[in-house]
Each structure stands twice: as structure tokens, then as C-alpha cells.
Amino acid sequence: MTSVAHQLQQTLTRLEEARTRAGRPPGAVALLAVSKTFPAEAVREAHAAGQCAFGENYVQEALDKIAALADLRAQLQWHLIGPLQSNKTRPVAAAFDWIHTVDRLKIAQRLAEQRPDGLPPLQLCLQVNISGEDSKSGVAPQDVAALACAVAALPADRVRLRGLMSIPEPVEGLAAQREPHRRGREGLAHGQQRDAVHGPAGALACQADAAADRVEIADNARHNEPSLTRRPWKSPNCWPSRSRTRPPTSICLRASRR
Numbered sequence: 001m002t003s004v005a006h007q008l009q010q011t012l013t014r015l016e017e018a019r020t021r022a023g024r025p026p027g028a029v030a031l032l033a034v035s036k037t038f039p040a041e042a043v044r045e046a047h048a049a050g051q052c053a054f055g056e057n058y059v060q061e062a063l064d065k066i067a068a069l070a071d072l073r074a075q076l077q078w079h080l081i082g083p084l085q086s087n088k089t090r091p092v093a094a095a096f097d098w099i100h101t102v103d104r105l106k107i108a109q110r111l112a113e114q115r116p117d118g119l120p121p122l123q124l125c126l127q128v129n130i131s132g133e134d135s136k137s138g139v140a141p142q143d144v145a146a147l148a149c150a151v152a153a154l155p156a157d158r159v160r161l162r163g164l165m166s167i168p169e170p171v172e173g174l175a176a177q178r179e180p181h182r183r184g185r186e187g188l189a190h191g192q193q194r195d196a197v198h199g200p201a202g203a204l205a206c207q208a209d210a211a212a213d214r215v216e217i218a219d220n221a222r223h224n225e226p227s228l229t230r231r232p233w234k235s236p237n238c239w240p241s242r243s244r245t246r247p248p249t250s251i252c253l254r255a256s257r258r
Contacts, residue, residue, distance in 0.1 A: 004042060005049035008033075032079060036061065040068035047072060055100075057082030059092060066095050081165075083137060090114045098123040100165040103139050108151045112158040121160040124151060130166035130180040138166065141184045 012031065019029045035043050036057040043054055043065065052075060056062035059080070066078055079098040084107055092099065093114040102108050102124050115122050126147060129138030139147050144164070152161045168180040 002045055002049070004045040008046060008049045008051055032081075034081065035065070036082070040065045043069060043076075044072065047076065053077040053079060055079040055081040059084070059088050063091055063095055086110055093122060094119075096122065098125070098162075100125040101127045101137070102151065103127045103137055105147060105150050108154060108159060112154045115158040121156060121158055123162045124159050125163050125165040126151065126161070128164050128166040128184060130184050131169035133169055136167065144184075 015029060015031060019026075030053065031051065032053050032055050033046055033051050034057075035046070035054040046054075054076060056065065056078065057080075059082070062078065062080065066073070069076065077098070078096045079100060080092060080096050081100045084092060084099060084101050086106060089107060089110040093111045094116050097120075099111065099122060102111075103126070108124060111122055111124070126144060127138040128141055128144055129136050130141060132140070148161060151159070164184075166180070166184065168177065171177060
């Protein structure tokens with residue numbers, strides 16, 4: 001077994017153990033492998049070991065990697081988890097499957113306009129600055145409901161609102177880790193009442209409410225893992241704003257180089 005395959009199997013085993021401890025049903029947790037700074041061949045190796053979803057931070061690096069792995073395109077799912085500038089939306093709209101960092105309507109509109117014909121809808125997550133940190137991008141929690149309504153109104157054959165992405169300020173203790181998600185859920189509920197936004201805001205509010213459960217899974221999965229680099233918990237995507245079903249959870253774990 002290769003090093004990548006071995007680390008992937010170890011991660012999946014820990015993830016499954018954490019899922020069981022958290023009381024989540026089988027299939028409720030998914031792994032998004034963060035492949036930024038790793039070469040295309042490492043992604044190919046991980047795919048051969050069974051991993052299909054990969055997250056990239058830097059647009060040009062990702063585009064080069066996607067091109068190098070064009071023979072696997074139908075089998076891979078590419079997620080942009082880094083910042084997206086408006087002047088780079090066209091190639092991103094054509095190359096990616098998921099965008100996790102939509103923080104303003106202009107970006108979503110450009111992605112919808114530039115998504116090529118014949119491709120499935122681009123899956124979008126709203127990036128929320130859940131802790132209000134000056135160093136982080138993202139829409140303020142109190143503005144999420146209005147943005148969700150506007151994005152959900154874009155052509156559904158081009159883009160589809162799927163959920164929230166947030167990186168709370170790192171803190172110790174499960175209760176403190178849950179607190180930003182509680183505030184986010186309250187902000188969405190307030191926005192829903194204020195703007196009478198019942199569809200997108202309601203679904204996203206329920207997702208924020210469920211995020212506390214994911215914090216516990218992520219926290220369990222990240223402890224004592226020598227082959228992984230610990231990183232702040234990232235609230236995931238994966239809940240269709242029009243769906244009534246409970247979403248799977250994506251946990252980002254980045255393999256460390258030795």
C-alpha cells in the first residue's frame with residue numbers, strides 16, 4: 001500500500017470511528033481531501049485509493065492540476081475552497097463542480113452567467129464570517145438570509161445554492177466551538193423573519209443548527225493523528241437549499257508532508 005493510500009485509509013478509519021461516537025448514521029459523513037500544493041500525481045494516487053472529492057485554494061494551481069488529470073475528469077469532483085476574485089470567475093465556472101467561497105451576489109451572478117452550456121449546475125456555498133474576524137472574508141451572519149434569497153433566485157440550470165461554509169475563530173472546548181454556529185443559526189432565523197425569506201434561509205438555518213453536531217465529529221476525528229495536519233474546523237456544504245433531507249457532512253483533512 002502506498003503512503004497516500006495508507007494515510008487515506010487511516011483517516012477514513014478515524015472518521016468512521018468519530019461518526020459512530022457522534023451517533024450519525026452510515027453515509028452521513030464524507031471526506032473532502034484538500035489537495036492544494038500537492039502535485040497532480042498525488043491526486044491520481046489518492047483517486048486510485050478511492051478518494052474522489054478534492055479541494056483547492058488557488059485558482060491557477062487548480063486549473064493546471066485539473067488539466068493534468070483530464071483523463072479522470074468524469075470521476076473526480078473539484079471544490080474551490082479558496083478566495084475567488086471576480087476576474088477569475090469564467091475559468092472557475094467552467095472547471096469546478098463546487099464553489100465554497102461565494103461572499104457576494106456579484107460572484108454568484110458571474111458564475112451563473114459564465115457556466116458553460118451542457119454542464120450540470122455549479123454547486124455554491126455562501127462563505128460566512130461566523131466569528132466576525134477582520135482577517136477573514138465572508139458575508140456577515142446577519143446578511144446571510146438576504147444573500148441566500150438572491151443567490152437562490154439565479155437560474156437553477158446554471159448554479160444551485162447548497163449551503164454554508166464558515167471557519168470559526170479557533171477556540172478550545174466543544175461548547176465554545178459550537179457557540180459561533182448557534183449565533184449563526186439565530187442570525188439566519190432573524191433574517192428569515194425580517195425579510196420573510198422562508199425557503200433558502202429556512203434550509204440554511206437548519207444547516208447552521210446541525211453544524212454543532214459536525215463540530216463534535218471533526219473534533220473527534222482530528223485528535224491524535226500523526227499523519228495529518230490539524231487545521232481549523234470548516235463548516236461544510238452538501239445540503240441542497242431546497243432539500244428536506246439531512247445533509248452529508250464534509251470534513252477537510254489535509255495530509256501532511258513528511
